[in-house]
Structure formats: structure tokens, C-alpha cells
Amino acid sequence: xxxxxxxxxRSWTRSxxxxxxxxxxxxxxxxxxxxxxISEEQIGYVSLSALYLQAKAAGAVCRIRKKQVLGYSxxxxxxxxxxxxDRRILEQFMESVLGALIQYDARNxxxxxxxxxxxxxxxCSIQQTAEQxxxxxxxxxxxxxxxxxxxxTDLNQEARVKIYLxxxxxxxx
Numbered sequence: 001x002x003x004x005x006x007x008x009x010r011s012w013t014r015s016x017x018x019x020x021x022x023x024x025x026x027x028x029x030x031x032x033x034x035x036x037x038i039s040e041e042q043i044g045y046v047s048l049s050a051l052y053l054q055a056k057a058a059g060a061v062c063r064i065r066k067k068q069v070l071g072y073s074x075x076x077x078x079x080x081x082x083x084x085x086d087r088r089i090l091e092q093f094m095e096s097v098l099g100a101l102i103q104y105d106a107r108n109x110x111x112x113x114x115x116x117x118x119x120x121x122x123x124c125s126i127q128q129t130a131e132q133x134x135x136x137x138x139x140x141x142x143x144x145x146x147x148x149x150x151x152x153t154d155l156n157q158e159a160r161v162k163i164y165l166x167x168x169x170x171x172x173x
Contacts, residue, residue, distance in 0.1 A: 035062050038071045057082035064171045077165075081172060090169045097151075097166035104150050112150065115143045120164050124155075 037058025039051040054072040061078045062070040072079070084090055098113070105113050115133065119140070122128035126144070130137040144155070153159040 035059060035067075036069045037062050038069065040072050053082075060172060077168065078172065081169060087173065091173060094166045094169040094173070097162050098170065100150050100152075101147065110143075110146075112143055112147050115140065116147050116163065117167055119144065120160060120167070124160070 037055045037060065039054035039058065042048075042051055057078065058070050058072045058075060060082075061075050062068070064078075075082070081090065101113050101116065104110065111133075115129065118132050119126070119129045122132065126137050126140050130140045133140070148155060151159075151163075155163075
């Protein structure tokens, strides 16, 4: 018998009501709750606990991405992040990369964390970041200089990858 697990949630909370679900087709998916993560399919009962964890991870990313249904195979880099069993490792990484900026924003009531994220999501386009935030591009340039100082980085490619990964971890924790 082939099994797949589905972790379902009607709200955007972290609670799950797991359901064992045989092979899912498109008509079945339309009847599922507002947020559902679907595991990979496996034969037999041996790997049911692993399938449940896959479905739970897919459900969490489903909420992060604001999607209705998401399969474990569609998680991308989140598969790697959810594979880390010790959450403290992820927390420590996120804190080491973004901690100074998070604290600065909280102390000074700035939006540097949001500016940096939008900057990364627009593929480092100052113009698009400025348009999205509805400010002048010089404002974005100034804020990025401040961010570089706070994080003590020049925002090279390696630094941007680390920062983006830290944002993904922050979303999932």
C-alpha cells in the first residue's frame, strides 16, 4: 500500500491535525483545508513517521509562502533547513547573521531589517527597493550604508547568501 501524509491547518497557527491520506489527486486537493503540507509517497508502513515530518515541514512552508497546498518535494532550500534536527543551530546562525540588525531596529525604531530583505528580494536593485518602499533611491542608499556598518559586511555575494538564509530561518522559527 502506498501512503502519503498530509498536515492540515485551517488557520495560520502552528497547530496541525495530521491525517493519513492515500494517493492524492487534484480533486482531493481541492477539498483540503486552507493550509496543507503533503509528504512524498512511500510504500509500506516503515517510514510513516518520516512522512509525517515531511508533511509537517511542507505545511509550515505552506503558511510562510501563503499557499494553500505544498508538497515536500516543492520546498526547495527549506528541505535542507527542516532537516536540521537541532533548532538551536538554526537559531544561533540566524542570530549571528541578523542579530545586530534586529537589535538596532528594536532600539532605534528603524526598518533596516525590512529594507535589507526587500533589497535582496529585488536582486539588489536599489530602484526597485525604493519603489516598493515608496521612498527615494537616495534613502535606500543611505539605509544600505547604515546596514553595512551595523552588520560589518560589504554585502558581497557570500554575505547576501548568508543573510537570505538567515531570513528563511527566521521565517520558519
